Amino acid sequence: MHIPDGLIPYWQAGIYYLIAIVFWAISFKKVSEELSEKQIPLLGILAAGLFAAQYVNYPIPGGTSGHLVGAALAAAFVGPYGAIVAITIVLIIQSTYGDGGITTLGVNTLNMGIVAGFIGYYLYVWLKQVLSRRENAEAIAIGIAGWVSIVIASFICALELAAGGVVPLKTAVIAMVGWHAIIGIGEAVISAAVLIYVKSTAPDLLELPKIGPEKPILGVS
Amino acid sequence: MVLKIGKIEIPKWAMLAFVAVLIMTAIYIPFASGDPDGLEKTLEEEGVPEPEEVWNAPFHFGGSFLSDFAGVLLGMILCFVVAYIFYVTPKKKA
Numbered sequence: 600m601h602i603p604d605g606l607i608p609y610w611q612a613g614i615y616y617l618i619a620i621v622f623w624a625i626s627f628k629k630v631s632e633e634l635s636e637k638q639i640p641l642l643g644i645l646a647a648g649l650f651a652a653q654y655v656n657y658p659i660p661g662g663t664s665g666h667l668v669g670a671a672l673a674a675a676f677v678g679p680y681g682a683i684v685a686i687t688i689v690l691i692i693q694s695t696y697g698d699g700g701i702t703t704l705g706v707n708t709l710n711m712g713i714v715a716g717f718i719g720y721y722l723y724v725w726l727k728q729v730l731s732r733r734e735n736a737e738a739i740a741i742g743i744a745g746w747v748s749i750v751i752a753s754f755i756c757a758l759e760l761a762a763g764g765v766v767p768l769k770t771a772v773i774a775m776v777g778w779h780a781i782i783g784i785g786e787a788v789i790s791a792a793v794l795i796y797v798k799s800t801a802p803d804l805l806e807l808p809k810i811g812p813e814k815p816i817l818g819v820s
Numbered sequence: 821m822v823l824k825i826g827k828i829e830i831p832k833w834a835m836l837a838f839v840a841v842l843i844m845t846a847i848y849i850p851f852a853s854g855d856p857d858g859l860e861k862t863l864e865e866e867g868v869p870e871p872e873e874v875w876n877a878p879f880h881f882g883g884s885f886l887s888d889f890a891g892v893l894l895g896m897i898l899c900f901v902v903a904y905i906f907y908v909t910p911k912k913k914a
Contacts, residue, residue, distance in 0.1 A: 600859050605871030631907060639907050640834035646899035647838060651845040654892050655852035663861040664853035685903065692898045696891065697877035753858060766866045774865060778858035801833060 600668065600749075600756055600779070601693070601707055604700030607763035615759070616705030622713050623687065626680040626810075633810045638677060641804060645673045646685045650692060657785050665782030668711050668752070671719020671745040672790040675737075678809030679720040686712035706759060710752045719748035720811065725819045737805070741794045742787035749786045753779035830904075842896060849888045 634642065649669040656664035674682035690707050693699050699707050726740035733739065757775035761768035797804055823830040856864055863870075881891025 600857070602859065603871055604874040606863075606868075634907055639904060640831055642907065643900040643903040644834050644837045644841075646903045647896035648841045650895045650899045651841050651892050654888070654895065655845055655848050656855070656857060658853035658855060661861075662855055664855040664857050666857065688899050688902050688906075692895050692902070695877055696879045696881065696895065697873070701875060756859065757862075760862075765868055766862065770866060771862065774862035775858060778861055782858050 600710060600753060601690075601699035602703045602710075602756065602759070604702045606765055607703065607706065607759060609702060611759070611763050612702045612706055615703075615709050619705035619708040619713070622683055623708070626683040626687075629680045629810050630677075630684045633808065634677075634681070635807065638681070638807055641807070642677055642681060642685055645669075645676060645681075646688045649673065649685060649689045652789070653689065653693065653698075659778070659781050659785075661778075661781075663778055663782075665779075665785050667786055667789050668715055668745075668749055669786075669790070670711055670715035670752075671723055671748040671786075672741060672793060674716045674720035674809075674811075675723050675741055675744075675790075675794065676804060676807070678811040679716045680810040682716035682720065683708070683712040686716065710756050710759075714755050715748040715752040717816075718751050719744045720809075721816055721819045722747055725817075728819075735791075735795065737798060738791040738795045742791035745790035746780075746783040746787040749779050749783035750776060838896065838900065842893060845892050846889050849885055849892070852888075 630642070649667070652667040652669060654666075656666045659665050668686075670682050670686055673685045677685070687704075687708050690699055690704055690711070694701050694704060723740050723744035726743055727737055730736035730739055753775040754772060757766075757771035758768070760766045760771045760775070765771075766774070794805075822832065823835060855861075879891070879894070881887045881894075
């Protein structure tokens with residue numbers, strides 16, 4: 600889902616940069632203020648792990664491939680602002696590999712960090728409450744949240760491609776959402792597997808404070 | 821056990837997690853798909869040409885297992901170090 604340099608008009612990339620700058624300012628400030636000593640290595644491991652997971656693509660039927668985005672998973676550990684920071688670090692390093700881009704760092708952060716991070720986090724927290732009586736409620740919640748976060752991020756990406764005149768709107772939405780609905784299954788499985796593993800080996804990592812907006816969103820905090 | 825590099829302290833669990841992720845990724849590298857991802861496939865289906873690069877990315881990896889492994893290792897170290905340095909410094913001052 601990494602939009603490369605030069606695909607969308609620069610003026611449009613600039614608008615997405617402005618949106619991203621607002622979230623970067625809030626996220627980096629909140630994270631630097633609220634990140635605990637134990638969460639510093641956790642953030643580092645999340646960023647390093649997401650980089651590795653995004654480096655290797657898994658095959659998808661139909662001649663395409665996908666990789667973990669991991670914003671929902673990162674948010675489950677460090678909250679949505681922490682996820683934005685982790686994804687931003689990954690995107691910056693990836694741009695030095697020619698993956699994604701410099702001019703599109705803003706739009707890629709918007710899609711994979713802000714949209715996927717916030718939707719993934721709040722859906723995960725809400726589902727965890729709803730499914731609290733079920734065994735492995737957290738794993739089911741992160742699986743669903745991961746899938747939904749990818750599909751919605753791909754929908755936003757399709758709107759951006761259409762707004763930039765790259766692909767017609769209907770085609771962009773059908774293709775992007777269609778492919779990512781399949782790719783998102785991998786996101787769901789990997790996210791759930793990681794959460795199950797962490798819960799069985801180091802459950803305290805899931806109980807650390809989450810860094811997000813102070814006020815609840817739609818009753819979920 | 822804690823690894824100390826200057827002002828940076830890395831706990832044992834973080835080192836183990838780093839190595840575990842690296843090993844799992846290395847095992848998966850030979851099976852990784854080279855097919856286009858969701859966005860690339862969409863652009864391919866619509867006949868959108870690849871945009872021209874606006875800058876020369878400094879790192880180029882891929883083509884062999886060792887090259888990919890080096891790429892993953894370097895990227896993981898850079899991500900870890902950036903996240904760590906960025907936040908460990910103000911925490912230490914505090």
